[in-house]
Amino acid sequence: MNSETKILIIEDEQPISRFLSILIGGHDYSVKTADSAKLGLQIAANWSPHLILLDLGLPDLDGLKLIDQIRAWSNTPIIVISARNQEQDKVATLDAGANDYLTKPFGSEELLARVRVALRFAHQENIATPTRFQMSDISIDLGLQKVMQDGQTIKLTKTEYNILKYLCKNAGKVLTHRQILKEVWGNNYIEHSHYVRIHIAQLRRKLELDPAQPLHIITETGVGYRLINTVACE
Template sequence: MSQEATILLIEDEPEIRRFLRTTLPAHGFRLYEAATGREGLTEAKARNPDLILLDLGLPDLEGSEVIRRVREWTATPIIVLSARDQEQVKVAALDLGADDYVTKPFGVHELLARMRAALRHASQSADVSEPVFTLGDLTVDLGRRQVHVSGKEIHFTPIEYKLLTTLIRHAGKVLTHRQLLKEVWGPLHVEEGHYLRVYMRQLRNKLERNPAHPRYLVTELGVGYRLRTE
């Protein structure tokens, strides 16, 4: 995947640009750069990248505005790179349409893993012909609505199954509490966070070998949940 992926970096910090200019091509990515939000929007339309890395603190446009404008015309994965680590900032970026959020300073291996997950999710979304999702010892046959863990079929309530398949459709992507509540329970229940906590606990009890230390269903503290694909 990474051998063909083109990345657009929208970042005004020269140090970050230099670092990623060296790192990403060394891992097989083709990198394009923009130092402002407006330049980034122009590059995004001209290059049609496979993934966008976006800083929030740009000199001309807020990164949130860049996300909003990009989402008007493309579903290209967006990973936010930002020194802003407040939960409300992360939630706002994800609710606007960012796929993930990595806080500066970041480790290159974490960033690469998040990029691979976002690219894989985009590829899986494009290939709707594949009805079976497999991750470790978890297998979900979306056509037959069957779930197996280590070969054993696991039974779910309708809400549990809808929550699981929502996470699968966005595997590798951070989904906020509001996004999950809206999609699974409907727009009238976006403030009912206790619904989500109860059902996530039930999913972990059924899917995880050790629900207290989940391998698959990861909590993004104060933000939401992510189905890990690494």
């Protein structure tokens, strides 16, 4: 997949842009770079990258506004790489439509892992929306609306199931409290983040081997949740 996979880096700091280009290109991805939002948008439209790495602090346009412009016509995965490390910055970025957020400075292996996850799930979405997932010894069948463990049905409430379904469909991606609330409860509940915390705790008690140290439903502190270590079966 790598040789045909195109990654666009939108970063105005040349040392970082060169580092990212060498790192990404060294793993056989096809890479193009842009040092402004205007140029990045042009390349994104004409080149159709499979993934965009985006810095928020661009000289001609704030990265959040650029995400809005890209999301108006494209679902290309976007990983934000930024020095902004406040929780509200991460939440605003993910709510704007970014798939992931990595704070500078970061490790090369962590970045490459995030890239692989974003590309893998984007690839799965392009083939077909998976309906079956495996979480350790728990199987989740969205088509049959069943959650099983060793042949036994795990009883979930409607709300718990809808949260789990949303997490599965976005496995590997950080979902903010606001995104989960909007999807499961509706627009009138987007300020009630405690609803999500309560139901996530209930889900963990039913699905995690050790709810206090979850292996699958991971908390992104102050931001939301991410489903990991879960395999799409079809």
